[in-house]
Amino acid sequence: MDLSKKINMPLSEEQLIAQLKKGNVDSFEFIVREYGGYLLIIAKRYLLNETDAEDAVQDTYLHAFSAIATFEGRASLKSWLHRIVINKSLMKIRSNKRRPVELIDDNSSFFDTNGKRIETETEITLSLEKLIANDSQREHIKAQIHQLPQMAKNLLLLKDIEGYSTKEIAELLDISLPSVKTGLHRARLLLKKKIEHQLR
């Protein structure tokens, strides 16, 4: 759908935001079609259940429509929606949880009594580009990330994929900063254990 044709004017992001703030119905449909698929993919990273992911996207738009008046345009519309969908996805996880959040097992390296590393590794020499270019390898690693315990997966996604700061993650997940750091380190080591054989 080309909103610029429908409302008969070329639209910059600023103009689109202005239309949204005016309550232009076409502009609402435009941003749903323009960014909805992208937001659905982001939601599915956190929520494996399709219906939950769609609910998170719907919640995102309803939140965005009601908050558009306060949108200051410091980030792009897409980035703003991206942040909202992550929040809504995390909220969905929290509302689905009946058990307390699981702890991430300690997968730390082993050290001797002087704190010296006992297990030594050899350097990974496999080309990252080649690994990523291999569809089955890529999908296998992605599946391993999806199969991590929920908290480990959330920490990895938020930090290593989304690039949030540890402070932002602490706020998003409502846990302490040291817990984010410990959990993130353990999550990375847990993933290491699961994919190491593919990297050798």
Added chain:
Amino acid sequence: MNIENKSSYPSTSDSISCETFESFIVDYIDGNLEGNQKRIFIQHLKECPACEIYLKNYEYRIQLSKSIFANDTDTPNIPNQLVDAILAAKKQID
């Protein structure tokens, strides 16, 4: 290892153990080590080949995670029924 329970960063000694080194990796990668802390961390890195390789591999896997998801949003597609549901829900609120 428990990062939460680690005692404070080394202040005067130039030598840290591999275990202490590892407990500061998250902060190092985030660029949150400064001054003496960073200097001592890097000093250990120079002196300990095992930790040097450990860090390289650790960073490789972070980059791998990032790359795995880098292109998965290239072909977004939203089902029409979801578009309809969102617009209908908005109408209800209006």
